[in-house]
Amino acid sequence: MARMATTRRVAVSTIAAWLCGFLIFFPILWMMLASFKTELEAFAIPPSFLFFHWTLENYATVQARSDYLHHALNSIIIAGGSTLIALLIAIPAAWSMAFSPTKRTKDVLLWMLSTKMMPPVGVLVPIYLIYKTVGLLDSRIGLVFILCLGNLPIVIWMLFTYFKEIPRDILEAARMDGATIGRELVYVLTPMAIPGLASTLLLNLILAWNEAFWTLNLSTSQAAPLTVFIASYSSPEGLFWAKLSAASTLAIAPILVLGWFSQKQLVRGLTFGAVK
Amino acid sequence: MGQITLQGVQKAFGPVHIIKGANLDIADGSFVVFVGPSGCGKTTLLRLIAGLEDVTDGRILIDGKNVVAVPPAKRGLSMVFQSYALYPHMSVRGNIGFGLKMAGLAKDEINRKVEAAAATLNLTPYLDRKPRELSGGQRQRVAIGRAIVREPKAFLFDEPLSNLDAALRVQMRIEVTRLQKQLGTTAIYVTHDQVEAMTMADKIVVLNGGKIEQYGSPLELYEKPANLFVAGFIGSPKMNFVTGDPALQRGAATIGVRPEHLKIERDGAGGWPGTIAVAEHLGSDTFLYVDAGPLGMLTARYIGELSLHTGDRVSLVPDPARIHRFDDSGNAIRS
Ligand SMILES: Nc1ncnc2c1ncn2[C@@H]1O[C@H](COP(=O)(O)OP(=O)(O)OP(=O)(O)O)[C@@H](O)[C@H]1O
Ligand SMILES: [Mg+2]
Numbered sequence: 120m121a122r123m124a125t126t127r128r129v130a131v132s133t134i135a136a137w138l139c140g141f142l143i144f145f146p147i148l149w150m151m152l153a154s155f156k157t158e159l160e161a162f163a164i165p166p167s168f169l170f171f172h173w174t175l176e177n178y179a180t181v182q183a184r185s186d187y188l189h190h191a192l193n194s195i196i197i198a199g200g201s202t203l204i205a206l207l208i209a210i211p212a213a214w215s216m217a218f219s220p221t222k223r224t225k226d227v228l229l230w231m232l233s234t235k236m237m238p239p240v241g242v243l244v245p246i247y248l249i250y251k252t253v254g255l256l257d258s259r260i261g262l263v264f265i266l267c268l269g270n271l272p273i274v275i276w277m278l279f280t281y282f283k284e285i286p287r288d289i290l291e292a293a294r295m296d297g298a299t300i301g302r303e304l305v306y307v308l309t310p311m312a313i314p315g316l317a318s319t320l321l322l323n324l325i326l327a328w329n330e331a332f333w334t335l336n337l338s339t340s341q342a343a344p345l346t347v348f349i350a351s352y353s354s355p356e357g358l359f360w361a362k363l364s365a366a367s368t369l370a371i372a373p374i375l376v377l378g379w380f381s382q383k384q385l386v387r388g389l390t391f392g393a394v395k
Numbered sequence: 396m397g398q399i400t401l402q403g404v405q406k407a408f409g410p411v412h413i414i415k416g417a418n419l420d421i422a423d424g425s426f427v428v429f430v431g432p433s434g435c436g437k438t439t440l441l442r443l444i445a446g447l448e449d450v451t452d453g454r455i456l457i458d459g460k461n462v463v464a465v466p467p468a469k470r471g472l473s474m475v476f477q478s479y480a481l482y483p484h485m486s487v488r489g490n491i492g493f494g495l496k497m498a499g500l501a502k503d504e505i506n507r508k509v510e511a512a513a514a515t516l517n518l519t520p521y522l523d524r525k526p527r528e529l530s531g532g533q534r535q536r537v538a539i540g541r542a543i544v545r546e547p548k549a550f551l552f553d554e555p556l557s558n559l560d561a562a563l564r565v566q567m568r569i570e571v572t573r574l575q576k577q578l579g580t581t582a583i584y585v586t587h588d589q590v591e592a593m594t595m596a597d598k599i600v601v602l603n604g605g606k607i608e609q610y611g612s613p614l615e616l617y618e619k620p621a622n623l624f625v626a627g628f629i630g631s632p633k634m635n636f637v638t639g640d641p642a643l644q645r646g647a648a649t650i651g652v653r654p655e656h657l658k659i660e661r662d663g664a665g666g667w668p669g670t671i672a673v674a675e676h677l678g679s680d681t682f683l684y685v686d687a688g689p690l691g692m693l694t695a696r697y698i699g700e701l702s703l704h705t706g707d708r709v710s711l712v713p714d715p716a717r718i719h720r721f722d723d724s725g726n727a728i729r730s
Contacts, residue, residue, distance in 0.1 A: 299468060
């Protein structure tokens with residue numbers, strides 16, 4: 120009796136979860152479908168769900184009009200570069216705050232977080248002017264730099280919480296076992312820190328990939344990543360739903376694939392510390 | 396060899412002095428227990444010896460060599476942590492063998508030693524498990540295995556049994572003592588449990604507020620406590636302290652009598668009269684908590700069963716040879 124009730128409850132919540140998941144995913148699915156329609160069908164009311172004339176024409180047009188690979192490459196360089204640099208700075212920073220904290224460590228952490236509370240548009244004008252003066256507008260270096268700065272607080276916070284979770288006793292045990300600092304790092308710390316590092320890297324990669332405010336405002340063509348590529352299809356020339364959808368699908372595809380294959384890491388990363 | 400000497404060892408964290416000048420001589424092969432109330436500096440003193448904290452002042456000698464500037468990895472000591480501190484990503488085999496691997500031993504020699512240690516600790520069936528797949532007692536054994544396999548100059552234990560349940564604690568207590576005697580390795584063991592201290596130690600260091608109150612064998616501490624603190628800390632139930640007339644008559648500010656050295660007399664005239672507030676009958680012992688009027692509450696212990704109950708009048712007669720006398724500043728008066 121009890122068993123049956125549980126089975127039913129599991130079934131109900133499974134269905135509910137799938138429904139929720141589908142609802143959340145629906146806009147993306149719709150966009151993907153639209154990218155295979157003709158412009159007319161994309162507009163049509165009532166819309167057709169699956170039974171329309173499938174075409175790759177939009178993708179061809181999009182590729183012909185703007186160079187997808189150029190923007191994708193920019194996205195990879197900007198997201199990858201800013202993530203790597205952020206990690207390089209954040210690892211030692213989080214490290215020292217986690218393992219030899221001082222009285223001010225909490226304040227420093229809060230101050231870092233507080234920089235994320237200000238809307239970026241608040242500093243758009245000064246940043247734009249600085250970039251213009253030093254010639255960083257529409258340059259990959261400039262974007263790497265600004266995205267790196269923007270995400271640094273989050274990266275440090277994430278790494279800090281991971282490192283904090285590593286019990287000091289274990290490091291001291293390794294020291295008592297005769298491990299030098301180098302070997303402690305290789306045999307004990309790194310294996311324990313790798314899951315945290317990996318999920319921080321992934322999350323930051325996704326954040327940087329999707330970042331649209333600074334990339335839209337500070338780049339136009341040369342350094343423009345995929346966000347700018349999408350935006351160029353929602354132009355005042357008129358509405359091109361199908362082409363916009365095709366561009367968007369192309370832009371999110373790489374990160375969607377990455378997210379799909381690393382979902383275990385990501386979930387673990389985001390719930391780390393909450394469940395022990 | 397594992398002879399450890401502390402000379403004027405001090406430790407301050409910022410402005411706070413935690414260890415206020417410790418002098419200690421630990422003979423090779425002896426089992427020394429640091430005991431004291433929470434926060435008295437036991438762990439800090441142990442970590443100073445381990446090298447996990449730097450001394451503020453003083454010298455620590457291991458086999459005659461000053462090691463204050465030597466990192467923990469080079470001191471040749473091994474430590475068992477209260478939290479076990481096992482490497483979560485390594486198997487039991489990896490955990491026990493880690494120290495040997497760091498020492499650069501050959502693989503088959505490591506395996507041989509690890510398996511021997513595991514056999515001593517009944518860990519053989521678990522060698523390929525991860526720490527998270529073990530019970531608390533088994534983890535504790537792995538931590539001990541990791542310590543013994545390196546054949547260190549001394550073992551340092553920081554409350555290693557405090558996370559175990561009572562029955563397992565008694566069993567492990569005996570095992571640790573037996574193992575230490577069998578290996579003949581110096582051991583320093585931190586606990587706040589004075590029963591553990593009395594049963595395991597060759598010598599006990601009683602710490603209080605960062606100072607060593609007394610250093611001696613369990614029986615020395617029991618029979619000749621150096622001061623009020625040690626007298627009150629060692630022994631269970633606690634020693635009775637009496638001030639006022641009975642003390643003054645004996646030329647002391649305070650006198651102390653252990654519960655087992657109070658003779659219990661029904662309606663006796665001599666001694667200290669009082670009314671039983673609580674009587675505990677354990678079968679093997681009888682504990683009486685007696686309200687002795689101006690002398691306060693006194694505890695008396697009788698070996699065996701005594702049919703006395705709450706409200707009964709009794710008289711407690713101290714054994715004159717077993718009265719401890721203390722002066723104004725709490726130090727024992729010896730005559
Ligand atoms: N890193 C530190 N910084 C500042 N104070 C410290 C530090 N480590 C310990 N202390 C202080 O030193 C005192 C002694 O601590 P210690 O851990 O040695 O006590 P303990 O005798 O082991 O106590 P317990 O039985 O509770 O484990 C405590 O008052 C503690 O607050
Ligand atoms: Mg302690």
